[in-house]
Amino acid sequence: MNTLSAKRFDMEDIFNSLNLGVCVVDADSKVLLWNNWIAKHSDIKETDALNRQFENVFSESVSPAFLTALKNTLTHRLPVVLSTALHRTPLPLYNGCEANQQQTRMYQSITITPIQSQLNESCCLIQITDSSTSIKREKMLRSHSEILKKEATTDSLTDICNRRFFDAHYEMAVAEAKRQKHPLSIFMVDIDFFKSYNDYYGHIAGDNAIKQVASALKSQLSRATDIVARYGGEEFVLVMPHLPQKVAEQFAEKLRSAVFNLAMPHIKSRPFNQITISVGLCTGIPENDDNLLNKADAALYQAKLKGRNRCICLPLCETEEYLEQ
Numbered sequence: 001m002n003t004l005s006a007k008r009f010d011m012e013d014i015f016n017s018l019n020l021g022v023c024v025v026d027a028d029s030k031v032l033l034w035n036n037w038i039a040k041h042s043d044i045k046e047t048d049a050l051n052r053q054f055e056n057v058f059s060e061s062v063s064p065a066f067l068t069a070l071k072n073t074l075t076h077r078l079p080v081v082l083s084t085a086l087h088r089t090p091l092p093l094y095n096g097c098e099a100n101q102q103q104t105r106m107y108q109s110i111t112i113t114p115i116q117s118q119l120n121e122s123c124c125l126i127q128i129t130d131s132s133t134s135i136k137r138e139k140m141l142r143s144h145s146e147i148l149k150k151e152a153t154t155d156s157l158t159d160i161c162n163r164r165f166f167d168a169h170y171e172m173a174v175a176e177a178k179r180q181k182h183p184l185s186i187f188m189v190d191i192d193f194f195k196s197y198n199d200y201y202g203h204i205a206g207d208n209a210i211k212q213v214a215s216a217l218k219s220q221l222s223r224a225t226d227i228v229a230r231y232g233g234e235e236f237v238l239v240m241p242h243l244p245q246k247v248a249e250q251f252a253e254k255l256r257s258a259v260f261n262l263a264m265p266h267i268k269s270r271p272f273n274q275i276t277i278s279v280g281l282c283t284g285i286p287e288n289d290d291n292l293l294n295k296a297d298a299a300l301y302q303a304k305l306k307g308r309n310r311c312i313c314l315p316l317c318e319t320e321e322y323l324e325q
């Protein structure tokens, strides 16, 4: 440092005005320097800290990781930076030590550096900064990004997965089923005569019906690998790996009856006078160019043609003639 400039300032004043904790300990870890910042955040005056062993200054215990780092620096003369991810609050320092403020333990970033005194003693400089704000900001950013991620993959009306999520998930599920040679079942679900429902009951009631159907479908799922997504307006799709064909067919029927059992009036839907769904299912072990989604959609079309409120299953290995029946 330029001596002339240094002489213009009272170094002790600067030391005590720093917005970080500064402490120097000797080779026996006895405190030689203790600035105002640490005094303020530990509520321990300089006079009560000086000449005492660092770990005995505090009424609460100091983290073992800190003490090991200090010992290592004193012994091996190597600087240490304590990881803030692993050691968030090594020292009992608090924000809000002032009267009427609620005390919260401060998140700290700590570096320990070997230094030499003018009397040639081996000492350690401990520097502490308050990382509470950056950790809080990091937590906030993480939770914002989780909210954004959820919003980007969730359908806002029904709170089930959206089309974007389905598209990505479907690709992965098919690739996985091909690789592992296990069956994959795709269920396409469509609410019957929904245009007339909207026309008769109104769009808000229509939205509510879509929500209830989505929730009935979702309530049938129990495995983490199964998903239900809103595919389009009143159309849904379910992706379920590992189901034998018979079980997949029974599950399609379970979906149909779950919605039927809601018993939601729909006087324009004949002959049941209530909301029903049609289900198209395609199941099998996909190979090469097999397109389960197209076949599930073709099965749904057949279910509509055959009178609605029913499930049609097209196994993946069926021939094209079967589709045209």
Ligand SMILES: Nc1nc2c(ncn2[C@@H]2O[C@H](COP(=O)(O)OP(=O)(O)OP(=O)(O)O)[C@@H](O)[C@H]2O)c(=O)[nH]1
Pocket (backbone or CB within 6 Å): 157, 190, 191, 192, 193, 194, 195, 196, 198, 202, 203, 204, 205, 206, 207, 210, 232, 233, 234, 304, 308
């Ligand atoms: N309320 C509401 N209606 C929607 C929404 N998305 C799509 N729809 C309506 O759903 C109806 C779908 O009608 P169609 O595709 O003609 O089919 P449908 O009347 O259900 O007849 P089938 O499928 O053959 O039984 C249309 O009237 C759309 O406006 C939505 O988010 N909310």
